[in-house]
Amino acid sequence: MAEPDKKFEGEQVEVTADTPLIESVSEDVSAEVGDFIQQAAQQNEAAADALPDVKNKPGPYISFEHVYKSFGEFVVLEDVSFFVYPGETLCILGRSGVGKSVSLQMLLGFLKPDKGMIKVAGENICGFKERELQEIRRKVTMVFQNGALFDSITVGENVAFPMRERGEMAEDQILQVVKGLLEMVGVAGMESLLPSDLSTGMKRSIAIARALASQPEAVLYDEPTTMVDPLMAHLLGDLIERLKQQLHLTSIVVTHDMRLAKKLADRVVFLSAGKAIFFGTMGEMEQSQDPILQEFLALDELVTPV
């Protein structure tokens, strides 16, 4: 059952278009985090430039090439291919159980494909050892549905975690970046709260701030708008879009939320019965005569009327 969207424990705060949350989401980034963001954006542009040049276009940042995955007799993915270019957003769509989360887990090396190649930044990661996979997980970070925050430490400590782990920044600089990142994702001043004090939507915003703290080149979002109210879903969608624009982040978004896919996706891949039955733009998907795609689009209109 969906967790209710609350702001603070014991305090009923209604999120409306006038709350600071919305103002800060639409504002430019603060000076504190400016340098950090600038550095991340430059790093992402440099990473994109370093990718193999295919006919003067940079190669995909992430690609699945003829990927197969089964659990015992149960076939999850069968000859699935798709890609996402640097700085672009790919949405993975499909009904429950088609292998969307399994795809993300393979992309981070938590699961191995049976056959095929998964490339990140031009390298096939399928044969990578744990150390090399850890470097991939620094470049490509995941924002989990539940935020996956550490419950026993504060919001500020959660966001600072990747920077402290890397040990490259002075403590006062880390605190400034934490402050700026929280401001950037619309939850300014919440450093000293515990994750249990926060709503699902806020946990997700903080999980995004923590993901950004490791200065990733790509971010994977697993159902970012599920179990939050429509306004929070809209804000999270705006935030993901803004991060793409400001940081040139490559993003993969697993979602059932067609409005979100329409807002964010440069391309979508639609998984069904083990196959990628569609890979293209949202506009092309809407024009498709494939009955499975038509049914999915029609169902979405029934569930979320405009």
Ligand SMILES: Nc1ncnc2c1ncn2[C@@H]1O[C@H](COP(=O)(O)OP(=O)(O)OP(=O)(O)O)[C@@H](O)[C@H]1O
């Ligand atoms: N480690 C595993 N061992 C065995 N089966 C698994 C494992 N992980 C996933 N599966 C199965 O693989 C299938 C695809 O799972 P996956 O979680 O990727 O679906 P999904 O498309 O993300 O669905 P949903 O939208 O409901 O989250 C499911 O039938 C699931 O039970």
